[in-house]
Amino acid sequence: MDKRGPGAQVGIGLLGLGVVGSSVATALRSPVGRDHGLRLCAALVRDPSRQRAVDLPPEMVTTDPDAILDSPDIDIVVELMGGEQPALEYISRALSAGKHVTTANKEVISKHGERLRELAAENGVSLQYEASVGGGIPIISPLLNDLVANEILGLRAIINGTTNYILTQMASGGTSFDDALAEAQRLGYAEADPTADVDAHDAVYKISILARLAFGVSVPVENIYREGIRRTAAQDFRYAEELGYTIKLLAAARREDGGLLVRVHPALIPGDVPMAKVEGVLNVVEVEGDLAGPLWFQGRGAGAKPTASAVMGDVLRAAAVLRHGGTLPQARQIDPGLPLLAMAEHECKYYLRLTVRDRPGVLAQIAGVLGDLEISIASVLQMDADPERGAADLVIMTHPAREANMQRAVQRIDALGVVDTVANLIRVESYPADR
Ligand code: NAP
Numbered sequence: 001m002d003k004r005g006p007g008a009q010v011g012i013g014l015l016g017l018g019v020v021g022s023s024v025a026t027a028l029r030s031p032v033g034r035d036h037g038l039r040l041c042a043a044l045v046r047d048p049s050r051q052r053a054v055d056l057p058p059e060m061v062t063t064d065p066d067a068i069l070d071s072p073d074i075d076i077v078v079e080l081m082g083g084e085q086p087a088l089e090y091i092s093r094a095l096s097a098g099k100h101v102t103t104a105n106k107e108v109i110s111k112h113g114e115r116l117r118e119l120a121a122e123n124g125v126s127l128q129y130e131a132s133v134g135g136g137i138p139i140i141s142p143l144l145n146d147l148v149a150n151e152i153l154g155l156r157a158i159i160n161g162t163t164n165y166i167l168t169q170m171a172s173g174g175t176s177f178d179d180a181l182a183e184a185q186r187l188g189y190a191e192a193d194p195t196a197d198v199d200a201h202d203a204v205y206k207i208s209i210l211a212r213l214a215f216g217v218s219v220p221v222e223n224i225y226r227e228g229i230r231r232t233a234a235q236d237f238r239y240a241e242e243l244g245y246t247i248k249l250l251a252a253a254r255r256e257d258g259g260l261l262v263r264v265h266p267a268l269i270p271g272d273v274p275m276a277k278v279e280g281v282l283n284v285v286e287v288e289g290d291l292a293g294p295l296w297f298q299g300r301g302a303g304a305k306p307t308a309s310a311v312m313g314d315v316l317r318a319a320a321v322l323r324h325g326g327t328l329p330q331a332r333q334i335d336p337g338l339p340l341l342a343m344a345e346h347e348c349k350y351y352l353r354l355t356v357r358d359r360p361g362v363l364a365q366i367a368g369v370l371g372d373l374e375i376s377i378a379s380v381l382q383m384d385a386d387p388e389r390g391a392a393d394l395v396i397m398t399h400p401a402r403e404a405n406m407q408r409a410v411q412r413i414d415a416l417g418v419v420d421t422v423a424n425l426i427r428v429e430s431y432p433a434d435r
């Protein structure tokens with residue numbers, strides 16, 4: 001259908017009418033959508049009887065995907081269902097049918113982005129996914145457009161709103177993990193299955209997408225080091241604060257000697273750096289380009305309206321292509337000279353919390369193990385001694401050490417008779433002045 005004539009409308013089909021889909025439907029039917037000639041044709045749901053945040057005419061709501069994927073009136077398909085299947089199948093069908101696609105689905109893009117980008121190119125249409133990382137923060141578009149002349153040196157991000165909300169609530173001292181998670185779900189930040197957030201799959205999907213765009217490296221999600229926030233306990237926040245740090249779920253990708261290291265794990269962040277103050281559902285992505293230097297993208301990483309903002313940006317770009325022709329920028333070429341490095345190669349300072357027997361000689365045994373593995377102790381705190389149980393918490397801060405050595409040390413310390421538990425090992429993130 002010719003979309004270039006005066007008054008020609010661009011037909012939109014929504015796959016999903018939940019938290020984000022309802023907000024996008026509202027935006028499409030607002031003056032912004034109408035003034036740009038966008039027309040919402042149909043929205044796919046599972047259960048048409050469900051109460052929704054948007055009131056659509058019943059004939060617009062369907063349970064039949066073909067009503068969208070095979071409709072000649074629909075030019076742009078917006079996938080907001082989530083999950084790998086049938087979302088992947090529907091996106092593939094839409095692209096093959098010559099429809100532009102925008103999606104907020106980080107799982108599909110991180111696992112199948114390469115093939116879908118090829119499919120879009122083969123069919124002369126666009127595949128956009130600004131909302132898949134960082135909710136309302138424009139980060140995909142800057143990587144695809146404004147920063148293409150840069151060699152990206154590193155990315156460091158808080159890209160999961162739910163865990164940042166939970167960690168912020170826990171840091172403030174008043175909330176348990178379970179209460180903070182329940183509130184995040186009530187507010188619509190958390191995925192239906194919180195495992196994706198809490199065990200850091202969501203952050204892994206997102207850093208995989210960002211690393212592909214920033215470095216031209218295809219980063220399979222199963223090759224990314226992943227550690228969630230379940231082990232992070234109230235004491236860790238207390239001790240971290242005493243040592244001048246806070247705790248964040250960090251996603252990072254950086255060029256190191258010999259390759260690219262991509263990792264997601266809780267990290268001690270110095271309390272006086274800006275990232276330590278990114279609280280609640282806010283997300284941030286720090287990008288360091290060789291030309292641009294350090295950049296900082298901060299905003300609401302989840303929620304109906306911020307995510308709809310990113311989706312609508314994509315839809316309007318696709319509509320402009322339909323009206324005026326041209327193409328949208330492609331992801332960088334794959335760089336075969338930048339291999340992925342294993343987490344064992346990482347080097348940083350560590351925070352190690354142990355529950356130990358409170359008696360002479362304990363520290364000497366632990367220090368012996370660390371010394372054998374060339375790990376130098378920076379400081380030791382003995383906290384929360386419990387004379388009745390004869391136990392105490394020991395917090396050891398190390399100087400920079402190799403991950404492989406630290407993991408070996410943890411195994412050997414855990415086997416010492418004087419150590420009840422290795423309660424937590426948290427990496428300390430270094431910042432230029434701290435290196
Ligand atoms: P949601 O509230 O669970 O909505 C999902 C929608 O998809 C519902 O309308 C559901 O129908 C429909 N749906 C799911 N599976 C379907 C199927 N097999 N057939 C037909 N319809 C189906 O999810 P959401 O929070 O809006 O998230 C949507 C996407 O945006 C996800 O990829 C998510 O990761 C991403 N995202 C979300 C946020 C956020 O803050 N929520 C932020 C950034 C990105 P029913 O309503 O009938 O169940």
Ligand code: HSE
Binds near residue numbers: 134191197
């Ligand atoms: N569950 C995700 C988060 C939603 O908490 O960040 C945004 O992708």
